[in-house]
Amino acid sequence: MSIAILGPTFQDLATNVNRNISSLSLIFVGRASGYLCGSMIGGVLFDCMNHFLLLGVSLLATTVGLYLIPLCKTAVLLILMISVIGVSMGVLDTGGNVLILATWGDKGAPHMQALHFSFALGAFLAPLLAKLVLGTAVSTGNHTEPDFAPQATNRSPEADSVPLFGVPDNMNLLWAYAFIATYILVVSVFTFGLFCKKSSRQEKSKASAQGSRRAKYHKALLCLLFLFFFFYVGAEVTYGSYVFSFATTHVGMGESEAAGLNSIFWGTFAACRGLAIFFATCLQPGTMIVLSNIGSLTSSLFLVLFDKSPLCLWIATSVYGASMAATFPSGVSWIEQYTTISGKSAAFFVIGAALGEMAIPAVIGIVQGKYPDLPVVLYTCLGSAVFTAILFPVMYKLATLPLDRQRKENRKSEDQKALLSSSEINEYEEENEVEDAEKWNEMDFEVIDMDDTMRNSVNEPSTNTLTEPTADVSNQFLSDVLTESSPVNIGSPVKHLPEARTKRTST
Numbered sequence: 001m002s003i004a005i006l007g008p009t010f011q012d013l014a015t016n017v018n019r020n021i022s023s024l025s026l027i028f029v030g031r032a033s034g035y036l037c038g039s040m041i042g043g044v045l046f047d048c049m050n051h052f053l054l055l056g057v058s059l060l061a062t063t064v065g066l067y068l069i070p071l072c073k074t075a076v077l078l079i080l081m082i083s084v085i086g087v088s089m090g091v092l093d094t095g096g097n098v099l100i101l102a103t104w105g106d107k108g109a110p111h112m113q114a115l116h117f118s119f120a121l122g123a124f125l126a127p128l129l130a131k132l133v134l135g136t137a138v139s140t141g142n143h144t145e146p147d148f149a150p151q152a153t154n155r156s157p158e159a160d161s162v163p164l165f166g167v168p169d170n171m172n173l174l175w176a177y178a179f180i181a182t183y184i185l186v187v188s189v190f191t192f193g194l195f196c197k198k199s200s201r202q203e204k205s206k207a208s209a210q211g212s213r214r215a216k217y218h219k220a221l222l223c224l225l226f227l228f229f230f231f232y233v234g235a236e237v238t239y240g241s242y243v244f245s246f247a248t249t250h251v252g253m254g255e256s257e258a259a260g261l262n263s264i265f266w267g268t269f270a271a272c273r274g275l276a277i278f279f280a281t282c283l284q285p286g287t288m289i290v291l292s293n294i295g296s297l298t299s300s301l302f303l304v305l306f307d308k309s310p311l312c313l314w315i316a317t318s319v320y321g322a323s324m325a326a327t328f329p330s331g332v333s334w335i336e337q338y339t340t341i342s343g344k345s346a347a348f349f350v351i352g353a354a355l356g357e358m359a360i361p362a363v364i365g366i367v368q369g370k371y372p373d374l375p376v377v378l379y380t381c382l383g384s385a386v387f388t389a390i391l392f393p394v395m396y397k398l399a400t401l402p403l404d405r406q407r408k409e410n411r412k413s414e415d416q417k418a419l420l421s422s423s424e425i426n427e428y429e430e431e432n433e434v435e436d437a438e439k440w441n442e443m444d445f446e447v448i449d450m451d452d453t454m455r456n457s458v459n460e461p462s463t464n465t466l467t468e469p470t471a472d473v474s475n476q477f478l479s480d481v482l483t484e485s486s487p488v489n490i491g492s493p494v495k496h497l498p499e500a501r502t503k504r505t506s507t
Contacts, residue, residue, distance in 0.1 A: 001180050002062055003089055004126035006031070006082070012173045017075045024075055027082050032358050034083035036351055038090020043347020045091070046098050052195040055099070058091040059188035066181035070174045090350070098346045101336050106464035109280040109333040115331040119275060120270035130176045216396050218339050224395045225335055226352035228388055229328065233353040234360030235296075235322050235384035240265055241361050242368070242377045243317065250375055251310060261314065265321040272325035281328070284398065288326050293389040294505040295323030307375045320381070326355070327388075338399040360384075364476045 006013075006027075014024045038058075045054055052482075065085040072078040096115050100108050168174055241267060249260035299320040307310035336342060360380065366486065368376045 001122035001126045002066060002085060003031075004123040004183065005130060005176065005180060006128040008127045009173060009176060013072075013351045014076060015071070016070065016170070016173065016416070017073060017078050019075050024078075027079050030083040031086035032354065035090040035093075036354050036506050038092075039094050039347045039350045039354060041087070041267040042091035042092075042094040043342075043350075045093055045112075046343030050195060051095060051099050051102065052191050055092065055095050056093065056188050056191040056195060057190060058088040059184050060137060062092070063087075063181045063185045063188060065178045066160045066184065068165070070168050070429040071179045073163055073165060077164055090354075094343065094350050096346045097332055097350070098341065098343050101332070101341050104404070106333070106337040108336070109285050109330070110277050112329040112333045113273065113276040115275040116201075117270070120266075120325070123268050124266065126180070129179065139498075145223025152309060154259035155203070157460070162494045174330040175407055180275050195286075217401075221335060221395060221399055222341060224391060225331065225349045228331060228391050228395070229349050229353040231358035231360075231384040231387050232324070232327055232331075232356070234356030235381050237357045238361045238364050238377060239320065240269075242364065246375065246377050247313065251313060253310065262319055264314070265317050268318045268321035268324045272322040273329075274324035274501065280330075280333070285330040285337070288330040289334060289392055292323050292325075292327045292330065293385070293392060295319055296327075296381075297385040297389050299323060300378065300385045303378045311433055329487050384476055385427070391490075 008028075010024075011314045013027075014020060017024070042054070042058075062085055065081050065088065069078065069081050069085075097112070098319055100112050100115055104111055244258045245260045246262050247253040248255060253261065276288065299316040302312055303320070306316075332341070332346075345473070362378050364376055366372075
């Protein structure tokens, strides 16, 4: 809301500082520059500060800036205040994505979709709040008129000594900004309340930091995602900014019909971002990106092929807006599945999106002025759709290739461990068999020795008849022990005992 409120109230702000629109166009450059600086600053600070404290301070700075913007009486001060809001918005945009990822990780796809749906919802409500509810004085038509305030060109020397702040002539302008600022102030109070629970949050952040993962091609993935968001956001803002003028000049639509075409683009964009919250619960982020790329590529191709057809323009515009809705949050959720996104990493691709938002519409405006008969806007959208459709499979292959290699290496190591353990078991069994064989061989030799000694003792002449029962008992006991204790074939030594007994009886 704080970003979108500037467009509907731009003419009122220019009147308030006694300037025309053309001389106050630096206000958008100041806001974009502040947004880039805020994204970079936020990316560094979110890695070393409490997230809720930084978000609360940014919201508080936004609140102060919104309260002071309608009170500014000089153009320099107004541009400065808009730049301050741009810095706080850059911090909030980076911090919102980082906080979602830090809280839910790769399971936060629905929450990421809800966050970006709130952006679209605020952009939809801000013009309604400024014009329909509070009714600011100036219409929100095409802001390309030259000078609407004649006194701005011929100012007296006393006009330069105006105060820096003052109550605006149009009080509805003040109430519009005050309403949004009060709402953001309430949100900042809740954010500071979450900061009071920083101990438990810090424990969760430490736990998540311990389980962080980093892809092998982390930097390459971030660079490709930078380019992906550069062209995606650039095409989105370019079509939303130029579809009104394209429909009126190239297709020949009336202003009311062209305004409806512009509204249906942002309407389907916001509606599908809301539906993407539910789709994200059952679809993977990569699947949603592929579906979005197919939809944007098909619709932009039909726009180029049937650029003169009003019916095709209506249908393709609605499909194009719906296809562009879920790409950015799905891209952030997708990259989190393969590598952990820190504050600096989030700031990097947010800066890419901001640069695309600044650079591509500016270049298209220059090229369209040189070639007014060509639908340069449609060619840009088609080229961006082709580029993003080719770039995402490259990113996917780059992100999953190290994981496949790692899984193969893990499988190879597990197979080696299994083979090693089985070989150790076989060696152990072989060693046991050898030991058992040696033991039984030794036992055989002992039995044979005992048999020989017994034979010798039997063959000696006995002088006492009482020794024969004793020898029989000992021989019987030895044969019983050997037959019970040994399952192996030691029958040959044992068979000698009956032979000895028969020899004794015969003698």
